[in-house]
Amino acid sequence: MSATPTAPVILGDEPGSFPHSVLAERHPAIIQQVRDAFPYDPTRHRALDALLANCADGAVEPLSATAHDRDHWTAWGLGTHVGRSWYDIPWLWSESYFYRRLLDAVGYFAPGPWQGIDPFRPFKLAELAAPETDEELAALDDLTTLPADGQARALLHGSLWGNRADLGFRLSDSAAATAAAVPALVADDSDTLWSLLPSGGAGTLCLIADNAGRELVPDLLLIAHLLEHGRVGRAVLHVKPYPYYVSDATTADVVDALTRLVRADGRAAEYGRLLWSAMTDGTLAVRAHPFSAGPLPYADLPADLRAELATAALTVVKGDLNYRRLVGDRRWPATVPFAEVTAHFPSPVAALRTLKSDVVTGLAPATEAALDAAEGGSWRTAGTHALIQVRT
Numbered sequence: 001m002s003a004t005p006t007a008p009v010i011l012g013d014e015p016g017s018f019p020h021s022v023l024a025e026r027h028p029a030i031i032q033q034v035r036d037a038f039p040y041d042p043t044r045h046r047a048l049d050a051l052l053a054n055c056a057d058g059a060v061e062p063l064s065a066t067a068h069d070r071d072h073w074t075a076w077g078l079g080t081h082v083g084r085s086w087y088d089i090p091w092l093w094s095e096s097y098f099y100r101r102l103l104d105a106v107g108y109f110a111p112g113p114w115q116g117i118d119p120f121r122p123f124k125l126a127e128l129a130a131p132e133t134d135e136e137l138a139a140l141d142d143l144t145t146l147p148a149d150g151q152a153r154a155l156l157h158g159s160l161w162g163n164r165a166d167l168g169f170r171l172s173d174s175a176a177a178t179a180a181a182v183p184a185l186v187a188d189d190s191d192t193l194w195s196l197l198p199s200g201g202a203g204t205l206c207l208i209a210d211n212a213g214r215e216l217v218p219d220l221l222l223i224a225h226l227l228e229h230g231r232v233g234r235a236v237l238h239v240k241p242y243p244y245y246v247s248d249a250t251t252a253d254v255v256d257a258l259t260r261l262v263r264a265d266g267r268a269a270e271y272g273r274l275l276w277s278a279m280t281d282g283t284l285a286v287r288a289h290p291f292s293a294g295p296l297p298y299a300d301l302p303a304d305l306r307a308e309l310a311t312a313a314l315t316v317v318k319g320d321l322n323y324r325r326l327v328g329d330r331r332w333p334a335t336v337p338f339a340e341v342t343a344h345f346p347s348p349v350a351a352l353r354t355l356k357s358d359v360v361t362g363l364a365p366a367t368e369a370a371l372d373a374a375e376g377g378s379w380r381t382a383g384t385h386a387l388i389q390v391r392t
């Protein structure tokens, strides 16, 4: 029997690397974007200035003694990282904590006028209102001419490629939203995925969502199709408990997406009504577990969430960040088996992800060699490739 595989944890300490650029460039850009999007008062601006300075050359600071989630962060390792450079600790941890600190700076958690105001909401709403969203919803009417299996496959790909251009990603690479995505799939286990969702299946689908807007809408459409066609009896959508990684979906974003669907025409509205009533009768449940915005890999799932996911016929894990959390944010050889690095996960699991960071597993040696030969290393982070990987 092989030993549990392991590889070095990714840090942000290497100038020129993708993780370093996220800490050094993307985070300051996000602070600026948020600052420009709201008429924040001087206190909020000073707090944003302090966060910017801290990110540039400071060390990780503790949460306030009264922070509502101090216990969570303490359990997640805050004590071991306080006082260390943002660049020298696990990148997954420092990114996650950056968003937590950003919400502090804009007053999201503190009683006061800005409490509960999502600093990323304007960008999410703009996406939902975009003409591209209209076009994607109108295209659903054409799908009705396909047999159910064809519709299911199209909706799976809609959900997969919906992950292509999250809003944080666009800040640093605006071309990624429109660049050609060929050769598209670097791994495709979709036949195995469908085998886990048979017609007449009464099981539960868990979907760990990623971005709101133009990713969440196709995620919801896929869920609606699976419910409507009896491939699952129930679905649970896991979202973030607070705004995170710019565009990650919260419950408010689910409501916005459903409202958008219900107000559309044709097939989109039918799906919207189906989902609305599924939420109302509990066939579709939404969860916002604190761990969903935590800085740790899914190997460290807390017992309650682990027990809930263990009941799923299949858990679909969306997006790049969730992939990093699923396989562990490590410098894996690209050919390490996906089944080995996800053996810890409590249910059969499918990753649907466009590649936007260095981590990748489960590739055939020939696939990795062909990608390297054609593109150097850029295929790992450009958002132009995707994968569907399944562990039964």
Ligand SMILES: O=P(O)(O)OC[C@@]1(O)O[C@H](CO)[C@@H](O)[C@@H]1O
Residues within 6 Å of the ligand: 022, 026, 095, 163, 166, 168, 169, 210, 211, 245, 318, 319, 320, 321, 322, 324, 356, 357
């Ligand atoms: O999870 P998502 O939305 O697919 O992508 C999140 C992301 O943009 O953020 C990280 C860098 O900040 C990367 O893992 C990835 O590129």
